[in-house]
Every structure is written in C-alpha cells, then in structure tokens.
Amino acid sequence: MLKHGVGTPPLVGVIAGMESELSALGALRGDPRIATAVSGARPDQAEREARRLAALGCRLLISWGVAGGLHPGLTPGTLIVGTDVVEENGMRHVLVVPPIPGLRRVRLMGLDRPAMTARDKAALHAASGADAVDMESHRIARAGEAANLPVMAIRAVGDPAARALPRLAADALGVDGRPRIARVVLGLLTEPWALPALIRLKSDTDAALAALAAIATRLPGLAAKP
Structure with missing residues (x-):
C-alpha cells in the first residue's frame, strides 16, 4: 500500500508496519517530499514496499514506527x-x-515474527546485543542495499523488555496496517483475562506514537544528510 505526492519526485521513503505509525507523521503525509508505505506488520511486504519506494526515486529509506524493548x-x-x-x-x-538530537543510539534486532514474551526478549538481547526489536528494519535494510540507498531506522519503544505481548495482539493487524477490531473483540469473548494486557499495550503504543509525532517534522531534511 503506497501513498506519495503527485508531480514531485519524493526524497524520503517512510515504511511503517501500522497505519497509526504513519499517522504520527501528521501533515507530512501530504508532503510531496515524503512517500509512505505500510506493511501491515508483514516483513516480506515491508521489503517489497521499500523496493517500490526506491524505484520511485527516493534518496533515503526510513524504517519508522514502534519497536519492542529488549534492553531492560x-x-x-x-x-x-x-x-x-x-x-x-x-x-x-x-x-x-540521522543528525537529530535526543535519539538514543541502539542496535536493532530484525525479526520475521513478533517477540511475544519477556523470556523471548531476554534471549534475543543476550544472543544479539540488540536493545530493541522490530519486524521491518532488517527487510528495509535489505532493500536499501539492493538499491544502493541509505537506510535509517527511527523508532520509539512501545512494549518494554519485561512485558509480554498478549496473544491476541499477534494477529490483530490487517494487511492495511489497521487493527482488526472484530477479531480482537471475538478473541476477548474467549479470553476476557487478556483485556488488561491489551489496555497496557495500547498505553505503551500511544506513548511511542506521541514521541514519534514530536520529531516527525525533522524528516524532510534528512535526505540531504547521508
């Protein structure tokens, strides 16, 4: 799913897993310098969209969105x-x-599946030395290397290392990057005890999205920096 300005070649391609992450861009969604794509938390789709953005003429690809914490x-x-x-x-x-102050530099872990439990996260941290994990950055990096384009990964931490993701969250996102509300509601009918964990996850995600929104206006100028 690809959106970009008409008549002006985009400079920066931004790929996110969720529609809400792209919404954190605010007014930049309509900026002709920015082309955006959403993967629906499907790593193969993230790579395909990154290749499409490269083919549009983008000079920089950005992996943008929420990451899971691995470092405590x-x-x-x-x-x-x-x-x-x-x-x-x-x-x-x-x-x-990127030359943006206030961003903590970390090693990322790229997975083709979600890191669901605190034990999973601890094992990934110990094995890789990575501080955070997401399902897009590694695939976007592959596409960038294939197109000889620089790639940035700008993320905000959502679920922390010690917190497990509720099982219902694993299949709660549609291919369009929007929540499958009906599926989650049906899941809660059989697993009502999952509601507090889903509420915590939403709170964590909201904190991450607010942080991303605060720095979104810095993105257009990044294409000239690498």
Whole structure:
C-alpha cells in the first residue's frame, strides 16, 4: 500500500508496519517530499514496499514506527535510532544515524515474527546485543542495499523488555496496517483475562506514537544528510 505526492519526485521513503505509525507523521503525509508505505506488520511486504519506494526515486529509506524493548532500561516512549540491525542468522546491516538530537543510539534486532514474551526478549538481547526489536528494519535494510540507498531506522519503544505481548495482539493487524477490531473483540469473548494486557499495550503504543509525532517534522531534511 503506497501513498506519495503527485508531480514531485519524493526524497524520503517512510515504511511503517501500522497505519497509526504513519499517522504520527501528521501533515507530512501530504508532503510531496515524503512517500509512505505500510506493511501491515508483514516483513516480506515491508521489503517489497521499500523496493517500490526506491524505484520511485527516493534518496533515503526510513524504517519508522514502534519497536519492542529488549534492553531492560528502555521505557515506553523512548526515542531510538538504529546504528545497525541484525537478523537471527547473524546477518548485519549498517544503518545511517540521522543528525537529530535526543535519539538514543541502539542496535536493532530484525525479526520475521513478533517477540511475544519477556523470556523471548531476554534471549534475543543476550544472543544479539540488540536493545530493541522490530519486524521491518532488517527487510528495509535489505532493500536499501539492493538499491544502493541509505537506510535509517527511527523508532520509539512501545512494549518494554519485561512485558509480554498478549496473544491476541499477534494477529490483530490487517494487511492495511489497521487493527482488526472484530477479531480482537471475538478473541476477548474467549479470553476476557487478556483485556488488561491489551489496555497496557495500547498505553505503551500511544506513548511511542506521541514521541514519534514530536520529531516527525525533522524528516524532510534528512535526505540531504547521508
């Protein structure tokens, strides 16, 4: 799913997993310098969309959105920037660090599945040295390397390392990046005890989205920096 300005070649391609993450861009959604795509938290789709944005002529690709915390010191709403992203097979992709103050530099872990439990997160942190995890950055980095384009990963921490994701969250997002409300409601009918965890997850995600919105206006000028 691709959106971009008409008549002006975009400079920056922004790929996110959720529609709400793109909404954090605010007025930039209509800026012809910015092209956006949403993957619906599907890593293969993130890579395809990144390749499409590269083909549009973007000079920079940005992995944008919420990340799960792996380092115990990262709290919801912490703004982070990836120095590199590592995959489970050990493959490492170097990322460009933007000149935006207030972003904590971290190693990211790229997964093709969600890190659901605190035990999963602790194991990933120990094995990779990564401080946060997401499902898009590694795939976008692959696309950037194929197109010889710089890639940045600007994220905000949502769920912290010690907090498990509720099982219902694993399949709660549609391919359009929007919540499957009906599916979640039906799931709660059989797992009503999951409601407090879903409420906590929403609160964590809201904190991350607010942090992203606060720095979104810095994105258009980044294409000239790498």
